[in-house]
Amino acid sequence: MDSKILDQLLHNNLFRTVADKIQNNIRISSEEGLALYESNQIAVLGLLANMKRERLNGKNAYFNRNFHIEPTNICLHNCKFCSYRRKKNEEGVWDYSIDDMLNICRKYVGQGITEVHIVGGVHPDHNLEYNAELIREVKKILPNAHVKAFTAVELDYMIKQSGYDWAEGLQHLKEAGLDSIPGGGAEIFDEKIRAEICEQKSQSATWLGIHEAAHKQDIPSNATMLYGHIESYAHRIDHLNRLRELQDKTGGFNAFIPLKYKKYHNSMRQIGEVSVVEVLKNFAVCRIILDNIPHIKSYWPMLGKELAAIALSFGADDMDGTIDDTTKIYSMAGAEETNPALTSDAMVCMIKEAGFIPIERDSVYNVVKNY
Numbered sequence: 001m002d003s004k005i006l007d008q009l010l011h012n013n014l015f016r017t018v019a020d021k022i023q024n025n026i027r028i029s030s031e032e033g034l035a036l037y038e039s040n041q042i043a044v045l046g047l048l049a050n051m052k053r054e055r056l057n058g059k060n061a062y063f064n065r066n067f068h069i070e071p072t073n074i075c076l077h078n079c080k081f082c083s084y085r086r087k088k089n090e091e092g093v094w095d096y097s098i099d100d101m102l103n104i105c106r107k108y109v110g111q112g113i114t115e116v117h118i119v120g121g122v123h124p125d126h127n128l129e130y131n132a133e134l135i136r137e138v139k140k141i142l143p144n145a146h147v148k149a150f151t152a153v154e155l156d157y158m159i160k161q162s163g164y165d166w167a168e169g170l171q172h173l174k175e176a177g178l179d180s181i182p183g184g185g186a187e188i189f190d191e192k193i194r195a196e197i198c199e200q201k202s203q204s205a206t207w208l209g210i211h212e213a214a215h216k217q218d219i220p221s222n223a224t225m226l227y228g229h230i231e232s233y234a235h236r237i238d239h240l241n242r243l244r245e246l247q248d249k250t251g252g253f254n255a256f257i258p259l260k261y262k263k264y265h266n267s268m269r270q271i272g273e274v275s276v277v278e279v280l281k282n283f284a285v286c287r288i289i290l291d292n293i294p295h296i297k298s299y300w301p302m303l304g305k306e307l308a309a310i311a312l313s314f315g316a317d318d319m320d321g322t323i324d325d326t327t328k329i330y331s332m333a334g335a336e337e338t339n340p341a342l343t344s345d346a347m348v349c350m351i352k353e354a355g356f357i358p359i360e361r362d363s364v365y366n367v368v369k370n371y
């Protein structure tokens with residue numbers, strides 16, 4: 001973005017300061033981040049976020065070919081925002097055996113899949129050895145696929161169950177074939193809000209500690225933020241600052257995924273959902289603040305395809321994967337994508353229509369194919 005064009009557009013000291021900082025690779029302050037959140041100049045926020053996006057990723061918009069395994073929706077915890085968890089014997093519950101999950105993997109042999117994403121509830125009976133065995137067997141069937149598995153919340157439980165510390169537990173999983181860990185379970189780090197919405201879940205320090213331990217062992221990861229519920233803008237800034245600080249230390253986060261709270265089938269439904277404007281504003285502010293995390297994901301199974309494509313102009317540069325209708329987490333919370341699946345041709349078309357260059361990537365952003 002030409003700074004002269006911005007000068008014509010911006011009649012505001014805040015925007016001018018932020019634009020200058022982006023152009024000069026200077027980090028914005030918490031106060032400036034908060035002021036951006038409080039601004040309603042959505043088009044200007046998009047321009048600013050796009051400046052940062054283009055500095056980091058040019059016009060590239062990434063995706064990969066992946067599928068998910070959700071081993072179970074039985075979960076020890078009971079987060080108020082969760083639409084996914086079921087009790088044993090409750091209608092809608094599932095609890096796959098390792099054989100069931102390997103049969104899912106067999107369907108993808110020879111299909112050009114580069115990533116298996118494994119995330120589910122915190123199953124009370126599944127310790128680290130069980131999950132290491134799962135990864136080992138998945139790798140036998142899909143030896144070239146990257147296995148991204150288990151949120152820090154699942155890891156916290158399984159590592160404790162098996163009597164290891166974080167470093168030992170992660171080392172065992174890495175030896176079994178774990179390649180990276182996904183970003184779920186971060187929710188909002190503020191301890192008071194966390195106690196309100198997911199009291200039993202692993203603490204913020206645990207989430208951050210497990211990701212730090214993973215990065216120290218060269219296991220990269222992603223990060224998320226669940227927003228649009230009872231948190232304030234200041235809580236979002238605090239969350240982003242804690243991620244930015246850890247990234248300064250380790251450099252181990254590949255991507256950040258802002259996750260919008262969805263209101264269906266959970267006990268917080270009375271608070272409703274934030275608007276499309278808020279979703280785009282959040283993308284923009286996150287892109288500007290998280291100046292050291294290379295990629296921002298526009299997670300289409302949650303947002304819907306059209307909004308996910310629009311988010312590419314508000315700082316996002318990654319559409320996640322083709323998924324092939326293998327995740328239920330957001331459809332159970334009322335997402336419009338009830339059977340999320342995209343062919344790579346459809347993904348390429350959607351990205352081109354949005355004005356970006358489709359790049360098929362692997363899980364650590366090596367280019368597989370430039371379209």
Ligand code: SF4
Nearest residue numbers: 075077078079082085
């Ligand atoms: S959000 Fe995750 S940890 Fe919380 S209840 Fe749902 S499945 Fe369990």
